[in-house]
Amino acid sequence: MATKTKLHPRNQHSEGYDFVRLVAQTPELEAFKISNPLGQSTIDFKDVNAVRMLNRALLKTHYNIDFWDIPSGYLCPPIPGRVDYIHYLADLLAESNNQEIPRGHHIKALDIGTGASLVYPLTGQSEYGWHFTGTDIDAGALKSAKQICDVNALEITLKRQIEPENIFRGVIEAKDAFHVTMCNPPFHASMAQANKGTQRKWANLGKGHSRKLNFGGQNAELWCPGGEIKFIARMVEQSAEFADQCLWFTSLVSKKDNLQPLRRILGKARVAEFKIVEMAQGQKTSRFIAWTYMKKKQRTLFINRTEA
Template identity: 55%
Template sequence: MSANTNRNNEIKNQLHQRNKHKFRYNFPELIASCPDLLKFVSLNPFNDLSIDFKNPDAVKTLNKALLNHFYGISLWDIPAGYLCPPIPGRADYIHYIADLLASTHEGVIPLGNTVKVLDIGVGANCIYPLIGNREYGWTFVGSETDPLAIRSAKNIIDANSLSTYITIRKQSSTAHIFTGLIKPGELFTITMCNPPFHASLKEATAGTERKWENLGQKSKAGGTLNFGGTNAELWCEGGEERFVIQMIKESADFAQSCQWFTSLISKKDTLQGCYRTLDRVKVKDVKVINMAQGQKISRILAWTFTEPIPS
């Protein structure tokens, strides 16, 4: 089957209908869940309660409050300089892959620990496993190459008594994604990944500069952004296109190990090279799921080597 299947999904202009963050933040409720947030909350120029999103400490504390209030994650922290993820967008990825799994499960989202998810590049924040387990009861394996990120993710898991549901594995080779990670005979329901976006440190730094300008502020020394991010989190040689194409190529060697493979795609132009590679490895079905958070448009690329179930 050609990889042209389902490429023209309608773009959605809002967060997923099951996303707990569809509406404006209720700061009094969030402060009740995380009193440390109080010192960062004030009235903005529109006379609404908000935080200064240019302040990395405020952003991280908001994340702590959201995770505690909505997902019961009472202890969460990340090392200085590591990516502090925007939780609403991360939750969207989880909800959309839940819909994807439902599409081959008689329209019903599969729940519980029989659903096994592989999160490529789980990061120090461990955000996808936390949300996915709390929302759907899924189990997760998170892969990571960075020792400090591994230690941080494990600390979060242990602090919230989630080691039964979430495990972290070190990917020893930066040249591989699935190879050396998926064990012989191991089966996953779905994989997910938020690949490094930029193709070089220079490109990543320029992107950081633009985001600071959009926030109405000059960048800090070293290009640090309010949500942080280490080099490995922000860029890799060849950017997301090369990374995802490598992922597609390796997925062919694990065609029987996973029902669905997925990755976030930030740049629409990335898709064409991915389509060509998907055709070459002879996948059975491809889906593109469009997502939107405000003005930011992104998409999930999903593929499978399993014959699609007739609707």
């Protein structure tokens, strides 16, 4: 059993990885298992294949996903940190539901940039029964996501975003209503910056220099012109068009220094409320920003109306 981590109280991975249970469910993981200096079971997180196999075991053991795989070169996300976002979103929705987490298929979540791994819909549907719509601009990512859905017989809606400049336009239709939108945006402003960040991560892992991207990642997953601030600013601007169709808009913010400019952007937008939610994960803290155009009474009515 690994050392406890500072994850959300409902996160199934807060006690670390139970390798006995994981290997029992996914015997192929045994080949990647190593011991750390304390004699605890772990894997080599520099090995992309090991991380992929660990994810496969975690998704099968904890989230009832029998088949999971991603094409070579796509982002291989760390499951515990990703699912934390889901749990904090559940807490956010509970605030508008008499502190009770709304569960079930009638709760609609929109995952912007769902990726080849489909990690948020897979874990969120398993934990809370929500219905997810995943969007992406990358046809290869959606092909992978569709395969995961088809093999596991999952009811997850997938939509291709044809226009890269659009985030909500073209995927939210007039009849749609979402309780929450979520996004893990590209955080670098250029490919050069992405490569620099990758070299730093590899050095921290004791790997030295490498041209490989840490845990993979396509260009659209890692960077966009203007980086994270510009992407989220565009998201805020476009969200106004769907103010009555979405209860909460949210996005991860990878860099703490980006919070102040984003606060200014949201301060100028005509939102009813915005907040920054911090998520402590191990030795680092991540966070997401959330905003809504609805007053408190409207939020409660929105949840009750869509439950009916």
